[in-house]
Amino acid sequence: MSSYKQLEPFFDEPARLQIRNDFSSKCVLCKEHLKPGEGHCVPLLNAHKTYLKCLKGFYTKLSMPRDARNGLYACQLCAHNWLMGTDDKRGLAAFIPCEPLMVYALHALNLASDVDEASRSQTLDELFYDLANDPDATPERRKAAPFLYCYQLFPVRAKPSTSNLDSPVLSVHPSPLTYIKEGDSVDGSRSGSDDAQPVKGLNTYCIIEHDSNTGTATSKRMSLYRQLVCEDNDAVTTLWRLPMRAPGLFFGYADAAVASKSSNPAFMRLHFKMRFGRGLPVGYRMQGVPSDDKAFA
Numbered sequence: 001m002s003s004y005k006q007l008e009p010f011f012d013e014p015a016r017l018q019i020r021n022d023f024s025s026k027c028v029l030c031k032e033h034l035k036p037g038e039g040h041c042v043p044l045l046n047a048h049k050t051y052l053k054c055l056k057g058f059y060t061k062l063s064m065p066r067d068a069r070n071g072l073y074a075c076q077l078c079a080h081n082w083l084m085g086t087d088d089k090r091g092l093a094a095f096i097p098c099e100p101l102m103v104y105a106l107h108a109l110n111l112a113s114d115v116d117e118a119s120r121s122q123t124l125d126e127l128f129y130d131l132a133n134d135p136d137a138t139p140e141r142r143k144a145a146p147f148l149y150c151y152q153l154f155p156v157r158a159k160p161s162t163s164n165l166d167s168p169v170l171s172v173h174p175s176p177l178t179y180i181k182e183g184d185s186v187d188g189s190r191s192g193s194d195d196a197q198p199v200k201g202l203n204t205y206c207i208i209e210h211d212s213n214t215g216t217a218t219s220k221r222m223s224l225y226r227q228l229v230c231e232d233n234d235a236v237t238t239l240w241r242l243p244m245r246a247p248g249l250f251f252g253y254a255d256a257a258v259a260s261k262s263s264n265p266a267f268m269r270l271h272f273k274m275r276f277g278r279g280l281p282v283g284y285r286m287q288g289v290p291s292d293d294k295a296f297a
């Protein structure tokens with residue numbers, strides 16, 4: 001992985017301005033509004049290793065690493081502690097497509113197993129693009145579609161079993177929220193108002209929306225190793241809706257960064273399917289992507 005000193009100046013000024021604009025000047029993680037010069041641009045396609053992961057897994061159609069489409073916008077605390085790390089420490093977590101989306105992607109790839117090469121070589125981005133274009137065709141699509149572009153946080157390291165240290169806690173600024181119970185369609189409570197309440201029951205998700213309007217909902221505090229649940233309700237899992245970047249890019253970043261992949265069975269199953277279970281000929285390669293020597297020249 002590249003060093004912190006290489007990652008901080010990764011993007012040139014036009015790309016940094018574009019990234020800031022894409023994220024409406026707000027931190028991707030804690031949603032703090034940042035003044036010009038306060039934000040850090042976190043590269044997702046940050047190293048040769050990540051490039052190869054994306055290429056071999058057919059996760060996303062790659063662009064040049066320093067393209068703004070590969071950058072997240074974050075406050076210093078989230079960039080240094082959570083997402084990018086520094087030379088002294090690695091980031092705590094990576095975004096991955098939320099579990100309902102990973103379950104759907106595995107289902108779609110299994111359906112494609114008996115179809116042609118083009119279907120079996122679809123990127124994760126193409127699977128979700130297809131879902132967005134036809135969200136109602138099957139029960140599986142109807143179940144997954146409300147979660148399009150939603151991500152959960154994946155701890156980079158497994159929870160230390162012998163440590164008595166408290167799990168790191170993330171504080172999220174007031175933001176528009178949507179509550180969805182898995183298996184239902186959107187319940188209509190999407191709002192930045194105080195009347196947005198969780199749906200009772202297990203597998204309920206609280207989605208922090210990307211909207212630029214600041215909501216009046218209260219701030220959220222989430223702990224890293226408790227599945228990042230909202231602390232006022234253990235059954236609610238927090239997700240971030242991030243429609244500005246390619247899902248496959250997040251998956252490739254996590255594939256390269258996360259040391260404890262086995263702690264998430266859905267990620268492991270989808271990872272194995274995309275890397276080794278597509279049934280493609282040996283040497284089959286994604287077309288139309290920059291070569292790695294050009295990408296990291």
Ligand SMILES: [Zn+2]
Nearest residue numbers: 027030075078
């Ligand atoms: Zn932040």
